[in-house]
Amino acid sequence: MIDSAANDTERTAVAAAIDGELRLLDPTVRVSATEARALFDPEFIEVGASGRRWTYEEMLAALPELDGGAEDGPRFEPSGMRGVLLAPGLVHLTYETVIDGRRARRSSIWRHCAGTGWRLYHHQGTPVPED
Numbered sequence: 001m002i003d004s005a006a007n008d009t010e011r012t013a014v015a016a017a018i019d020g021e022l023r024l025l026d027p028t029v030r031v032s033a034t035e036a037r038a039l040f041d042p043e044f045i046e047v048g049a050s051g052r053r054w055t056y057e058e059m060l061a062a063l064p065e066l067d068g069g070a071e072d073g074p075r076f077e078p079s080g081m082r083g084v085l086l087a088p089g090l091v092h093l094t095y096e097t098v099i100d101g102r103r104a105r106r107s108s109i110w111r112h113c114a115g116t117g118w119r120l121y122h123h124q125g126t127p128v129p130e131d
Helices: 008-024 033-039 056-065
Strands: 040-047 053-055 077-087 090-099 102-113 118-125
Touching: 008 033, 008 077, 008 090, 008 102, 008 118, 033 118, 040 056, 053 056, 053 090, 056 118
Parallel strands: 040 118
Antiparallel strands: 040 053, 077 090, 090 102, 102 118
């Protein structure tokens, strides 16, 4: 969701980040090293829902085997995705996912670089306890 009060620059930036985030949740992208590499910033860091810290190379190597990577397996179901332009070339997204009955709150920072476009710079997932 993009704030209706946002200007065109903010709307465009947030829409690009949301598009990238949704692509990274797609199993066909998760199993393609080429597609995933184009969406992750080389300085990428994640603190996963498990508490594990992931680097760019670790994430690219593991992504096809992580949840949501199998075409015929459980898929991420995102909801409530919102974004805000923090500064020129920097977008913060928040949303929730459900996969295989497990819910998590997620936060991503997308960074725009000339020549490469929008890439995921930082991500954190926090499990939501049942009730």
